[in-house]
Amino acid sequence: MPTYSLSFQNTHFEIIEQSNQLWLTATDIAKALGYQKRDAVTQIFERNSDEFTGQMTETLRMSASGNYQKTVRIFSLRGAHLIAMFSRTSAAKEFRKWVLDVLDREIQKPQNNQNPTLLNNAKRACERVSQRENQSYNELLALKETFAQLEHSSRIAQNQISDLLTSHHSKRDHIAHIYLAHQVMVV
Structure with missing residues (x-):
């Protein structure tokens, strides 16, 4: 369930919080990296899927409009960083730095939601x-x-x-x- 957003350059991410982690959609990552095709990140993942763990990417069923549901690939911050490592766009280097900064902030947050x-x-x-x-x-x-x-x-x-x-x-x-x-x- 989206709770808040982050921005990288001109891309506004809708964050999905799941398993107490922040996740980004493949579509938003593709926009941030400068890809024209919405499925570019999914293609990068498919070519390199053996390098990703189950904690780096998942697919979700999300409501799009009305009763219509679509399958959306999401990436943890670590997964998003790995996607950017495989990306060859001009924005990839800055995106890698940005996502690591976000990850650092998440790690340093007080752990208030412990069980x-x-x-x-x-x-x-x-x-x-x-x-x-x-x-x-x-x-x-x-x-x-x-x-x-x-x-x-x-x-x-x-x-x-x-x-x-x-x-x-x-x-x-x-x-x-x-x-x-x-x-x-x-x-």
């Missing part, structure tokens, strides 16, 4: 693991899943996860190992 329930679940899971010598496979798997949910559903700051891990000294290395194993699986 406190998930964070509390992670704290309780860490406490359970740190209090027991022997954990079952299911308990360790549940902890890994809690980290996955935190990462996916909440814009939790890395330092909060770090604080959570280090607050349980007796099993800190064990919990950190589980978290790092989750990180490797996500990438």
Whole structure:
């Protein structure tokens, strides 16, 4: 659902906020990069799709007018930057700088929309693991899943996860190992 807009040179982006990230439409990126064809960015993506992850691009069904819905390709800020890396237009270099500046601002924003329930679940899971010598496979798997949910559903700051891990000294290395194993699986 569009919430606000950004501008690059003469192009006004309608931002789509999804999964607590900002996404840009392929059509808006094409305009910003100076392409005449509206599907130029989609063509760039299709030629280089093996370099994009699922966190960089998606397709959405959006209402166009009345009951008509169209499929729209959207890109995260990282995905938009990668598109600009493949672009050979004169605006591409400036666009790359601009999108990185926007990304930097997003990263530095206070994390006000965190999911406190998930964070509390992670704290309780860490406490359970740190209090027991022997954990079952299911308990360790549940902890890994809690980290996955935190990462996916909440814009939790890395330092909060770090604080959570280090607050349980007796099993800190064990919990950190589980978290790092989750990180490797996500990438």
